[in-house]
Amino acid sequence: MIPPRLVTRRDFLSGGLGWVGVGAALPSFLVRSAAAGEAAVRRADRILVVLLLSGGQDGPSCVVPYAHEAYARKRKTTFIPPEQVLPLNPEVGLHPNLKSLKELYDRKLLAVINGVGYPNPNYSHFESMDIWQAADLRGKAAGTGWLGRACDVAFKGNDDPTLSLAIGEGVAPLALRGREHPGLSFSRPDAFRYRGHRDVAARRAAYEKLNAGDGSGPESLQFITRTVVAANAASETLRERAARYKPRVSYPEGSLGRSLATIAGLIAGELPTRIYFLSYGGFDTHADQRAQHDRLMAGLDAALGAFVKDLESQNLASRVLVMTFSEFGRRPEENGSRGTDHGSAGPMMLLGPGVRGGVYFKHPSFEDLNPHGNFKHAVDFRCVYAAVLEKWLGVSSRLVLGDGFSPVDCLA
């Protein structure tokens, strides 16, 4: 069997450009990296995959504080009996459906950080989400996200639109938005193209002229033009790399598995992408939480398990760190609908060969709560971000997050 030849960046620049016109529509990253050549992509480059558990995950139903006496007392319908928990240490254990994650934990590839939050917690999905993504208590008003700022610092002048990618319907999330790096999002690589010109030369030429930027006109028009230019430039590469990819393992059905398979394909295809962002929804469990959360845990475990196996089988795992977060945790006390209302601190997970496996911080107390009856946080989420920035991406956390966030010592 002849191994499939890797299409390199050079191939892409010399022949693979297809119809992307040279001139006004050509982003400068193509011109510049043509000169830089292969040096632009090094296999050693580290990749961060950020997984948002959206809706506000109930922490105790994921990292279960089975030794807390008050947990059993305050949780009735969402209670997980100690004998079902997959223990990590004498205090906490994983949800019974997180079997692959437990295995990774035993291999020292998983770090669990308890009680991650921030001062004066905001209980609105949107505002708290913005705070987490901006890494700024002003939320959306900060204007940029922490990963976007990290790109601004680390990749100054590099305007490759595929540096940070979000997989999923919708626009690139606030976290990826930097001053120079807007982030790029798509749901399915094969549908990521313009086909209105029907590949007729004259119509293609008109399309290119009508979508070239001359840097004039109102701001909203310029914004659209920039987006189209970047999309046209990235379209061909993404489709080609993703189409070529055959996963080595089977991923579970559903969008999380599909998206992680796409990411594995793009990593294997040597895309210069350093940051991937995706989300997994359904955690806003105000009512009948138990069954819903069990399903979510099973889906999460299967998809992440397959992703790690896939990467390991191709010797790519060492380049990848996965980080999970949620916009907030949920109320320690159940509501009247067999569910839980919006709360504050919750657990984060870091996954990959770069972590120092283990459990960090004690699970927050069910009895010593904040004035709104919610968990007190043990550590600020920006201290976890700081660790990822400093230790994994090699970016000064001070430039991205500001002063006062000492990294949690959870990465090697």
Added chain:
Amino acid sequence: MRRAIWIVAVGWGVGGAAAPGLAQQKPDPVEAARAVVRAAQEAARAAEAEAASAGQKAEQARAKAQRAVQEVRWAEAALAHTAARVAEKARQDAQRAFEEREAACRKAAEQAARLKEAAEQAGRDARAAADEALQAERRLQAAREQLELRRREAASASVAERAKAEKALEPLAGAVRKAEEEKSLHERRSAEKAAAAEEARRRAAGAQAAADRALAESREAFRKLEAATAAARAAEEEAAAARAAALGGLKPLSAACFDEAKARHLLWRAGFGGTPEEVLRLCRQGLHASVRQLVYYTTVPAAAASFEAWPRESPHPWLPYEAKLIEDERLHLESARQEVERRQVRAFRAWWLGRMAESPRPLQEKLALFWHGHFATQYSILDQQGFLLIRQIQMFRQQATDYRGLLRGLVHDAAMIRYLNNDTNTRGKPNENLAREILELFSMGVGNYTEEDIRQAARALTGYTYDRSTGEFRFVRAHHDEGPKKIWSHTGPFTGDDLVDLILQNPATARFLARKLFISFVHDDPSDEVVERLASVLRESRYNVAVLLENLFASEEFYSPRALGSQIKSPVELVVGTLRALGVRDGPYEALADAVRRMGQELLEPPNVKGWEGGRSWIDANRIFHRYNAVADLIESLPRPNGTKGVDVVSETLGGRSFNRVEEVVEYLVRSCLGVPLSEGKRRALEEIARALPAPSEWSRRKEEANAHLRALLVALTSCPEYQVN
């Protein structure tokens, strides 16, 4: 208070200084000093009371003055309104008078033309008769000459022959007599015809004079109509300004500034755009009349079709027997119900898009969509009870301009109650979901309430639930928390309805809604002053959104350069606007509902309770391709009755208009499609594509060929950044 303390301190000072003198008369100087203090305290209290009452009186006087000023404004507005109505009545009278004059003028002109024609005919007849008379005379002359000749011959002939010759003269003499008769007959006829022609000439001249008079009268009536129209427009403008002032709203645009670009802007923002003809019609109609027609749309007949939605388990004779079904039958029934449910929701999405594209009341649909995004409810959370959400959207349509009614309707709305779990919000076990979102997203915004207010509001909403089989609202008293609640500074045994009243009384609500409406309809950066003015309109009109929009759509801000062409079209606006601009009816609405979903605006499925974010969030690399591709697909692949595919640009979009050159076609389509100018280079790129078009004169003969090239032109024109904004 500060003043009282100061007085007490002075009292102490006096007491202290006087102490040695007083000690001789009264043995207890401390008691004396205390008395002084008490007196001073009383004086202070009295002064304080007086100040308070004066303050109150001043406050009352100020409020009264304010009310008086406000009443003056309303009186002025009423006066201006009456004046405008009188002027409008005069304009209508002038219009009628002009129409009558014009009709009379047309009739007189027709009459004059007819009589002129008749006179000409009579003239021709008279000339012909005169001709014939002349001919008869000539014939008589000839006959006489003939007779004379023969008579001479007979006179000179021999006796024997004379008798024969004389005999031969007889018929000639007869012919002469006949010719004489004929001559006199024709002469008589000619004279008659000449007289008739003269008469006809006279009558024609009279009719012409009458027609000239009628024309002059008609011209005069037109001048009067023009004057009356100008007066009515001026009165209308004055009335609009007075109304805006009374409402505390935005200053109206000068009506003279209302041009084609502004009319197009209005059509797009108050609806989903339109054709260049509709833009011209608005322009002729004038600013205020156009705004009124769009905003008070109940004067326009509604589209007839409505959408009946059914509960998943609709009342059916089957129901009592369901318990007796065996497992297989139950599954079969269940899957049939799921299929019906799935189809119903699909059908509704398609129906709604069609309604937006075809309704003669576009603003009603635009507002229904606005409220769907504002009071966002996701179908996927409703356990396949689509009819609940469909009914909610019917409520948005029916009460689209009444925010009070909508907010009240919302706490009684089964879909919302289910979506935000209020059906499990019960006494002692409150669920805060609905209470929080009502305050945060539906009415006031973060910063106007505390976490404690949310807890109390949740208690007020306990027991607000719905009947699962009918989808009707139900208030379960046993689950309602009847205890007192403290919300802001109010305390009482509030219900959910009381909560709505408290929210509507809170000044933050009008500001929040005003800002959101402005951002949605104008641009995303209103000044605080503009928001304050619009909030005032909402308060003065008791949250009548039509009154706000009337003020907004006529305002200078609405037509400011930062508003024109500044908004990124939502997916629904993009698709529906394309249908309206191309003149397509009966579009493939189910497929288009899928298309808007891919672009990020699935109907009945906003992304979360905050609704669609709008603006730049519509655009990213992924969505821009979906937008371009969907519009291109619509233009190229629209199914047509005759089995072919693609928009029939020649008949539907260009509707038989005639063009001389391809540049004119490009110009017309650019005007149909774009609200912002196109650079010279881009226009040339379009003209390049248009060169392949057959000459316009050939289109009827080579229609399919022309259409194919016109579609390519439209696809290029719609796959560009300029088409994404309006």
